[in-house]
Amino acid sequence: xxxxxxxxxxxxxxxxDAVINCSSSKALxxxxxxxxxxxxxxxxxxxxxxxxxxxxxxxxxxSFNEKKQQSSLYLTASQLSYSGTYFCGTExxxxxxxxxxxxxxxxxxxxx
Amino acid sequence: xAGVTQTPKFQVLKTGQSxxxxxxxxxxxxxxxxxxxxPGMGLRLIYYSASEGTTDKGEVPNGYNVSRLNKRExxxxxxxxxxxxxxxxxxxxxxxxxxxxxxxxTRLTVL
Numbered sequence: 543x544x545x546x547x548x549x550x551x552x553x554x555x556x557x558x559d560a561v562i563n564c565s566s567s568k569a570l571x572x573x574x575x576x577x578x579x580x581x582x583x584x585x586x587x588x589x590x591x592x593x594x595x596x597x598x599x600x601x602x603x604x605s606f607n608e609k610k611q612q613s614s615l616y617l618t619a620s621q622l623s624y625s626g627t628y629f630c631g632t633e634x635x636x637x638x639x640x641x642x643x644x645x646x647x648x649x650x651x652x653x654x
Numbered sequence: 655x656a657g658v659t660q661t662p663k664f665q666v667l668k669t670g671q672s673x674x675x676x677x678x679x680x681x682x683x684x685x686x687x688x689x690x691x692x693p694g695m696g697l698r699l700i701y702y703s704a705s706e707g708t709t710d711k712g713e714v715p716n717g718y719n720v721s722r723l724n725k726r727e728x729x730x731x732x733x734x735x736x737x738x739x740x741x742x743x744x745x746x747x748x749x750x751x752x753x754x755x756x757x758x759x760t761r762l763t764v765l
């Protein structure tokens with residue numbers, strides 16, 4: 543079951559904040575966040591594990607509500623370099639290999 | 655460290671032709687994956703390999719085969735290409751409970 547991301551697209555001015563949400567209809571073990579620039583490969587941002595463990599990246603943070611099966615990505619004081627498409631990937635159970643199901647993405651554009 | 659490398663970067667095939675996409679990683683990761691990305695569809699898992707010597711199907715395995723040649727290399731084969739397989743293919747690798755590192759992708763067009 544593909545997770546649902548919202549919003550589908552957002553335009554920000556440099557310095558503004560943004561929140562991107564990711565919801566699943568299934569119980570989750572972990573949530574991953576990636577950013578992809580046009581014509582490039584996705585780049586890992588962070589992983590949130592069931593139980594609250596979290597890893598972060600620069601001014602970008604995230605939360606994981608296990609009961610609601612939701613995760614949110616917070617972009618603080620956005621920079622032009624934050625532009626791109628953000629994907630969440632969800633995993634129902636842990637294992638040796640991480641078989642993520644990705645959302646359809648949120649397109650973020652940061653302008654001057 | 656090259657990370658994850660893929661060859662070729664671009665390929666055009668005719669319907670029915672076969673080809674193999676190559677992937678290699680130098681991060682000593684156990685797990686490797688093949689994804690395809692279509693406009694508006696996000697990334698979909700084709701096959702994965704949890705460790706050397708094992709492979710398993712993902713969401714969209716039909717029309718593909720894989721080989722985990724050794725710990726570093728994981729190839730994807732299209733035996734008889736179809737226009738529906740036109741896509742961007744990404745290989746990725748990861749360690750345990752860690753994020754995935756993606757290769758630069760192969761842009762495949764099947765005519």
